[in-house]
Amino acid sequence: MKLILRMTLCLALVGSLATLAGSATYIEVTAPGNRLLKLAIVPPQPLGATVQPDLANEMAEAQVFDLTMSGLFTAERRDAAPLSQGLGLSMVDYVPWLTAGYDLLIRGEYVLRGDELTVEFRLFDVLNKKSLLVKRYLGHRADLRQFAHAFSDEVLASLAGEKGPFTSRIVFVSSQSGNKEIFLMDWDGHNPQQITRSGAITLSPDISPDGREIIFTSYKRGNPDLYKRALSSTVEVPVSTRPGVNITGAWSPDGSKIALALSKDGNTELYTVNRDGSAPNRLTVTHAANLSPAWSPDGTRIAFVSDRLGKPHIFVIDANGGNLRRLTTNNGNNFNPAWSPKGDKIAYTHMVDGFQIFVCNIDGNGETQLTSEGSNERPRWSSDGRLLAFSSKRNGAEAIYVMRADGSGQTKVSRTAGKNIHPVWTPRRQ
Amino acid sequence: MRKEFKGMVVCLGLVALMAAGCAKDEVVKKDEPVVEQQTVKQAEPVKQAEPVKQAEPVKEEPKQQEATAAKASEAVALETVYFDFDKSDLRQDARDALSKNAEALLKQVADAKIKLEGHCDERGSDEYNMALGDRRAKSAANYLTTLGVKADRISTVSYGEEKPAVQGHDEAAWSKNRRAEFVIVK
Amino acid sequence: MQTLQRRSDAWLGITLLLSAMVHMAAFLGITWLQGLSPDPGQLQTTYYVDVVNLPVASPQAGSPTPAPDNTDQPQIASAPQAGPMMTPAPTAASDGKGPKSDSQTFQERMAKLEGKAAEQRQSAALESLRQKVSGGRPGMPGASGSQTGSDYTAYLHSRLKDAFRDTIQYQSKTPFVVVRLTIDRDGRVMRTRFEQSNNDKVFEKSVQRAIELAEQRIVPPPGRTTYEGTFVFKPQGVLQR
Numbered sequence: 001m002k003l004i005l006r007m008t009l010c011l012a013l014v015g016s017l018a019t020l021a022g023s024a025t026y027i028e029v030t031a032p033g034n035r036l037l038k039l040a041i042v043p044p045q046p047l048g049a050t051v052q053p054d055l056a057n058e059m060a061e062a063q064v065f066d067l068t069m070s071g072l073f074t075a076e077r078r079d080a081a082p083l084s085q086g087l088g089l090s091m092v093d094y095v096p097w098l099t100a101g102y103d104l105l106i107r108g109e110y111v112l113r114g115d116e117l118t119v120e121f122r123l124f125d126v127l128n129k130k131s132l133l134v135k136r137y138l139g140h141r142a143d144l145r146q147f148a149h150a151f152s153d154e155v156l157a158s159l160a161g162e163k164g165p166f167t168s169r170i171v172f173v174s175s176q177s178g179n180k181e182i183f184l185m186d187w188d189g190h191n192p193q194q195i196t197r198s199g200a201i202t203l204s205p206d207i208s209p210d211g212r213e214i215i216f217t218s219y220k221r222g223n224p225d226l227y228k229r230a231l232s233s234t235v236e237v238p239v240s241t242r243p244g245v246n247i248t249g250a251w252s253p254d255g256s257k258i259a260l261a262l263s264k265d266g267n268t269e270l271y272t273v274n275r276d277g278s279a280p281n282r283l284t285v286t287h288a289a290n291l292s293p294a295w296s297p298d299g300t301r302i303a304f305v306s307d308r309l310g311k312p313h314i315f316v317i318d319a320n321g322g323n324l325r326r327l328t329t330n331n332g333n334n335f336n337p338a339w340s341p342k343g344d345k346i347a348y349t350h351m352v353d354g355f356q357i358f359v360c361n362i363d364g365n366g367e368t369q370l371t372s373e374g375s376n377e378r379p380r381w382s383s384d385g386r387l388l389a390f391s392s393k394r395n396g397a398e399a400i401y402v403m404r405a406d407g408s409g410q411t412k413v414s415r416t417a418g419k420n421i422h423p424v425w426t427p428r429r430q
Numbered sequence: 431m432r433k434e435f436k437g438m439v440v441c442l443g444l445v446a447l448m449a450a451g452c453a454k455d456e457v458v459k460k461d462e463p464v465v466e467q468q469t470v471k472q473a474e475p476v477k478q479a480e481p482v483k484q485a486e487p488v489k490e491e492p493k494q495q496e497a498t499a500a501k502a503s504e505a506v507a508l509e510t511v512y513f514d515f516d517k518s519d520l521r522q523d524a525r526d527a528l529s530k531n532a533e534a535l536l537k538q539v540a541d542a543k544i545k546l547e548g549h550c551d552e553r554g555s556d557e558y559n560m561a562l563g564d565r566r567a568k569s570a571a572n573y574l575t576t577l578g579v580k581a582d583r584i585s586t587v588s589y590g591e592e593k594p595a596v597q598g599h600d601e602a603a604w605s606k607n608r609r610a611e612f613v614i615v616k
Numbered sequence: 617m618q619t620l621q622r623r624s625d626a627w628l629g630i631t632l633l634l635s636a637m638v639h640m641a642a643f644l645g646i647t648w649l650q651g652l653s654p655d656p657g658q659l660q661t662t663y664y665v666d667v668v669n670l671p672v673a674s675p676q677a678g679s680p681t682p683a684p685d686n687t688d689q690p691q692i693a694s695a696p697q698a699g700p701m702m703t704p705a706p707t708a709a710s711d712g713k714g715p716k717s718d719s720q721t722f723q724e725r726m727a728k729l730e731g732k733a734a735e736q737r738q739s740a741a742l743e744s745l746r747q748k749v750s751g752g753r754p755g756m757p758g759a760s761g762s763q764t765g766s767d768y769t770a771y772l773h774s775r776l777k778d779a780f781r782d783t784i785q786y787q788s789k790t791p792f793v794v795v796r797l798t799i800d801r802d803g804r805v806m807r808t809r810f811e812q813s814n815n816d817k818v819f820e821k822s823v824q825r826a827i828e829l830a831e832q833r834i835v836p837p838p839g840r841t842t843y844e845g846t847f848v849f850k851p852q853g854v855l856q857r
Contacts, residue, residue: 026794027769027845029776030852031784035822072785072818103783127782128828160787161817180592201592204557217560223587224560245564245588248557261561263588266568268561289561305558311516312558335555349555377555421556 037103037159039073044108044119045082052112055141059119059148063106065188066152066166069411070386071404072159073104083107087120097126104132106155117141121151123158133158145190146429153428156384165382167429170389171195171205171214172400175418182216184231187382187389187402187425189413195231204422208251211427215239215249215258226260226277239277244268248292251275252319253299259283259319261291270304272319283321294337294346295319296362303327303337303346314348316362327364334358336378340385340405347379347388357390359405370407381405382425389413389423506538508612510595511570512605516554518565520573528570531612532577543616546571548588549595551604556591563588570610585615768837769845772797772830776847779829783822784851791819792850797827799843803836811846823849 041063043056060077067075083090087109097105105124110117117140123133135154137147149166156164166187174183177194182205185192196202200220207214215228218236226240226249240246244263251258257272262280268289271280284290288308295302301323303316311332317324328334333351339362340347347359347370354375360367370379374394381388385405392401392412400414400423414420509527511520520528535544548567550559567586575581595611596603794812799805808827813820826849837843 027773027847029773029780029826029847029849031777031780032852033784034851035783035785037785072787125825125828128825128832130828159818159821161821201589203592219589219592244586245560247560263561263564263568268564289558289565291561292555292557305555307516307558312554333554335558351554355555 035103037073038101039067039075039104039106040078040097040100040102041067041075041106042078042080042108044110044121045087046111047086047109048111048113050112052110055112055117055144056108056110059108059110059144062145062148062188062190063152066149066164067155069402069404069409070152070156070160070164071406071408072156080107087122092124092131094124094126094129102126104159106151108151112141115141117144117147119144119147121147123151123155145186145188149186149188150429162384163428165384165387165425165428168383169426169429170400170413171207171424171426172391172414172420173203173205173422174414174416174420176416176420177418180419180421182214183416183420184426185400185414185416187387187413189400189415192414192416196229196236198236204248205424206250207424207426209253209255209427211429215251217245217247217249226258228275239275240273240280250293250295250302252295253297257319259293259295259302259304261289261293270302270317281321283317283319284324290315292336294339296339297341297343303339305335305337314346327360327362328367329364330367338378338380338388340381341383342385345385345405347381349377349379354393357388357407368407370403371410373410376401378422380424383428389425391421391423506534508534508544508614510612511566511610513566513608513610515551515604515608516562518562518569520569524570525573528573529577532574532579535574535579535583536577539614542614543583543585545613545615546584546586547593547611547613548586549593549607549609549611550591551607552591552594552599553604554591560588560590563590566608566610768843772799772834772843772845773847775830775834776826776849780823780826780849783825783829784819785822786816786819786851788814788816788819790814790850791816792848793820793823794846794848795823795827796844796846799834799837801836801840801842803834805831806842819849 041060043053043060045056046052057077064075064077067073083092087107092105092107094105103126105126106121107124108119108121110119116138118136118138120134120136122131122135124130125132133154135151137143137150139147146167152166153164156162156166168187169184170187171182171184173180174192174194175181176183177197179199179201181197181202182195183192184195195214196216196218198218198220200218202216202218202220203224205214205216212232213228213230215226217224218227219225220227220236221241223241223243224245224247225238226246227236228239229236239249239258240260240262242262242264245261245268247261247268249258249260252272256275258275258277259270259272261268262271263269265282267287268291269286270283270290270293272283273280283302284304284306286306286308288306289312290304290306290308292305293302294304300319301316302319303314305312306315307313308315309326309332312334313332314327314334314337315324316327327337327346328348328350330350335349335351335355337346337348339345340359344362345359346362347357349355350358350369352369353372355377356369357371357376357379358367358369359379370388371390371392374392376390376392376394379388379390387402388405389400389402391398392410395412397417398419398421399412400420401410401412403410508531511524511527513519513524514521535542546567548563548565548570550562550566554562564586567588571581571584571586574584591607594603594607595609596606598604791814792812793810793814796807796809796811797805798807798809805827808824810820810823
């Protein structure tokens with residue numbers, strides 16, 4: 001017995017020595033530091049008779065904001081003489097851009113005929129003196145920001161291997177119209193539009209994975225009930241109108257289920273229901289409050305808030321109710337968990353100097369504070385996990401802010417009046 | 431051989447002890463010193479608020495559309511009940527107020543149905559406060575039923591922090607917003 | 617191993633436990649060491665290089681002839697010093713000399729080569745001695761010492777390193793990419809195969825851009841043959857893999 005054990009150990013030792021000797025030469029190429037690529041964005045030049053500098057500048061500014069927020073570039077708007085032969089036929093002279101220290105260049109061209117707008121954008125690698133990306137967009141004048149964002153998405157796809165989130169929009173709650181209603185805006189705050197007009201308190205929106213439907217809690221019948229509606233429609237369908245609260249609905253990643261908190265049986269417990277509200281399946285059994293479910297991207301687990309230990313903490317449970325464990329180990333008062341789309345992080349709100357936004361790994365380690373100015377709540381990840389939207393009370397009323405996932409670049413984006421809270425990213429538009 | 435086994439048992443025991451020590455640490459953290467302090471402080475402002483509050487439901491009643499159709503006897507003053515921060519259990523003053531309310535509900539307006547609205551102060555996440563308001567309303571409702579008010583006369587609704595009674599961002603305002611209000615619905 | 621005999625000694629259990637722990641530690645230590653160096657799949661191919669005509673980083677690094685039992689010994693994989701190698705100018709000379717070499721110049725070069733080889737053997741011996749003294753860890757990347765690759769590898773390395781300085785970008789903590797480069801007889805990058813990566817797409821892209829940038833300036837491999845080599849890209853000071 002002992003002999004065998006020893007021999008196994010010796011063999012293992014010899015074996016690992018042998019593999020060590022087998023590991024061969026390789027050449028290491030290193031460079032210092034992490035570069036922030038310098039990107040020049042030239043407003044698209046007119047092709048044809050209609051010259052509209054405002055239009056060109058607006059597209060360039062939208063891209064500067066998008067690509068600066070991506071965290072991969074320092075993007076600057078730079079004016080340059082138009083290419084005489086147009087974008088398609090001219091040779092781009094890289095030398096001035098190279099000497100000015102730029103790594104990348106975006107140029108474009110637009111045609112405006114009446115209301116019809118065609119834009120072509122090109123991304124150039126100044127260093128390697130070649131074109132990396134060409135995209136043409138056809139539509140209407142009102143789409144111009146969408147065109148700019150769509151190209152920003154593609155720039156990230158080309159240089160970071162995954163499309164950016166810049167064609168996403170943000171669903172949120174605003175009290176601009178007097179009471180809290182659901183609104184929708186571009187991710188950078190432009191083009192806000194009101195969705196619900198119930199005249200009653202409306203809260204906690206979430207969007208379906210296909211980006212077509214929203215669920216939300218509304219008091220329009222006196223009780224906090226969960227409703228569903230398509231963004232393109234005005235029909236609001238009750239999903240859960242059980243006695244007590246029907247709150248914090250969260251769509252599962254495959255769109256088939258909704259996790260929510262119900263207090264029909266006494267205290268507030270976590271349930272999953274089908275997307276029409278049927279077949280409730282209770283996940284938690286406590287004498288405490290359990291709410292704010294956040295699905296893992298693979299749909300197998302749910303992070304949620306529970307005060308079963310006294311103060312509210314974030315817990316994680318399997319989507320079928322098993323395997324419960326506590327995530328946060330700080331002194332309590334943690335809310336609004338949000339699971340990152342890559343599945344590796346959970347962002348949440350922790351009460352310390354007001355509310356602040358934190359992230360931790362899914363094993364609860366690596367807790368990092370991202371915000372410190374004012375009071376900040378309810379983080380939500382963009383589709384690529386690069387950005388977080390949240391609500392902040394730092395300069396007057398609560399507004400929607402965005403930041404990079406490391407907490408840098410915190411910028412107010414909402415332009416609607418009143419309180420603006422509960423941001424949720426829509427999937428990017430295809 | 432036996433000694434060897436003993437050694438292994440001891441080792442295993444040590445490892446188990448270490449693991450247990452770690453686990454215990456996590457479970458124990460659940461005390462709330464903050465709330466304890468506030469309980470003491472809040473006793474006064476809340477008492478002061480009550481006389482003011484008593485008059486209010488009378489004034490508000492015309493606003494309640496359901497109430498206009500009801501009998502004149504419903505102009506009874508049902509006291510609002512107040513809570514401590516992040517708590518839904520009833521303080522002594524809350525029990526006293528509920529006893530008075532129960533008496534009124536059993537004698538003066540014996541046929542009225544009531545709705546208990548649970549509210550919170552603005553601290554805490556708004557979603558969590560929905561659950562807390564729900565708990566407060568239900569806690570008051572349960573106490574009323576123990577005092578003899580029939581459960582089918584009482585309904586509850588939580589408004590979380592959405593309908594503060596007093597605007598303001600200090601303890602004076604917050605203490606008046608952590609409440610369960612009575613509304614006569616029929 | 618030879619004294620293995622069954623005895624019912626009371627201490628045997630304890631010694632066994634101790635020995636198991638020591639072996640385990642050694643095993644883990646070695647696997648850790650091994651983990652430091654990625655498995656490049658295949659051995660670095662060594663090419664014959666005309667030492668006289670090619671630019672040389674340092675005389676030591678010029679030996680294209682590894683010992684036959686080379687593969688059995690732990691090698692020192694090192695980044696050769698980027699020095700005078702960086703100038704591509706001498707290659708023009710190589711192009712010019714190639715065709716007009718007659719038997720006499722060949723003799724001369726052979727003599728020079730032999731001299732070099734003797735010198736190299738000596739310095740290799742010295743180097744191995746120095747290693748023993750300093751206790752250098754075999755298999756450690758980036759250790760200084762004798763590079764057994766070809767000079768063209770060293771030349772490429774310095775080109776890539778220059779280019780990488782301008783493109784390096786990453787979004788993970790410890791990015792790395794193992795790339796197998798195939799360069800055709802005209803000095804064009806024929807194939808770029810990413811053999812291993814920590815999946816940092818931004819880093820992969822920056823490596824790709826560095827290779828493209830380097831390609832603009834590289835000269836063809838010696839003897840107009842196809843060159844193949846494996847390179848590991850990572851940020852400076854990153855110690856994983």
